[in-house]
Amino acid sequence: MRKWMPTLVLVLIFAAGVVYASSHNFFRESAPAPQKLVAVGRDAVTGIRIDKTGSEPVELVMQNGKWVMKLPQTYPLNSYAVDNWLNALEAATAGDVIEGQPKDPAKYGIGGGNGWNITVTDSDGNAHKLAVGSTLPAGGSSYVQLESGAVISVAQDSLSGLLLSVTEFTDTTPFEWDKDHLSSLEWEGASSSWVLKRGESGSDWKLNGKKVKEEDVSSLSDKLINIATSEQLRSTSELKNESHRFTLTVTLNDDKAPKVYQGWTTPDQTDTVWIIPPDSNWAxxxxxxxxxxIEQTAKSIKPAEPESGSDSGQ
Structure with missing residues (x-):
């Protein structure tokens, strides 16, 4: 028995090693990284076109290092939406191959004027095309055809950030400024007028010459900046017989010229105000x-109470 002891010890050590290695996945092949839906890095994308049945095409192009909208109109672009779209493209991965050489893509809801079509152009001028079809019977994924080739499944969570409309790419907020650099707001309206100015100390504010709380100033500024349109923008040349509703002059402490915003109403839409930002062709x-x-918020701002201990009798 003693002559077998060394061999038995080695066997036990080997068995223990196998168990340890197995428990730490030493013998298991690592899973391959998911394949990207479009093999183009976000920094190499120079063009985006999105077509949807029954909707206007959206086309964005990179010009002089800046994204601009080319179709359906040269609307002002929401840079955050473009950035999020590129992030979604970078993160989107391909799923299972449904059919490698489809003879009839229409059975997947692809082609024939159906679904969405996305074209991504890279810096070398190559166009990468995706056609999005129907939802898989099990749900959660859609059929996608790559470059008119294989039909694969792609998770709808990956696709949702890519299937955007013109409204979602358009900057829908007419007012824009850095609140920290705000020096004054001057409102000349059909029913009210007011002037809000920052004091010399930089921390105090006066509305029509009376000191007001900074939180009230922030509330008024935020209400203006957060105003957004839910309609498609109109060219300023389309406005006819308009009546002046307000002028808002915004001054920042950056030594640049004030920004002047105009508000107009038209006889055919009296419940709508068309706001035109400075140097803009869009309303x-x-x-x-x-x-x-906005006018009511300004009216409701009350003068700040005198600080405790101040001599208010003089």
Missing amino acids: YAVSAANVEE
Whole structure:
């Protein structure tokens, strides 16, 4: 028995090693990294086109290092939407191959004027095309044809960030400024006027010459900046017989010229105010109620209470 002891010890050590290695996945092949849906890095993308049945095509191009909208109109672009779209493209992965050489893509809801079509152009001028079809019977994924080739499944979570409309790419907020650099707001309206100015100390504010709380100033500024349109923008040349509703002059402490925003109403849409930002050819439709709320917010701001211990009797 003693002569077998060394061999038995080695066997036990080997068995223990196998168990240890197995428990730590030493013998298991690592899973391959998911294949990207489009093999183009976000920094190499220079063109995006999205076509959807029954909707206007959306086309974005990179010009002089900046994204601009080319179709359906040269609307002002929401840079955050473009950035999120590129992130979604970078993260999108291909699923299972459904059919390698499909003879009839229409059975997957692809082609024949159905679904979505995406074209991504890279810096070398190559066009990468995706056709999005129907939802798989099990749900959660859609059929996608790559470059008119294989039909694969792609998770709808990956696709949702890519299937955007023109409205989702358009900057829908007419007012824009850095609140920290705000020096003054001057409102000349059909029903009210007011002037809000930052004091010399930089931390105090006055509305029509009376000191007000900074939180009230922030609330008024935020209400203006957060106004957004839910309608398609109109060219300023399309506005006819308009009536002046307000002028908002915004001054920043950056030594640049003030920004002047104009608000107009038209006889055919009296409940809508068309806001035109400075140096813009586009008008934003907002509810007249939103404008009235701004005026009411300014009216409701009360003068700040004197600081405790100050001599208010003089």
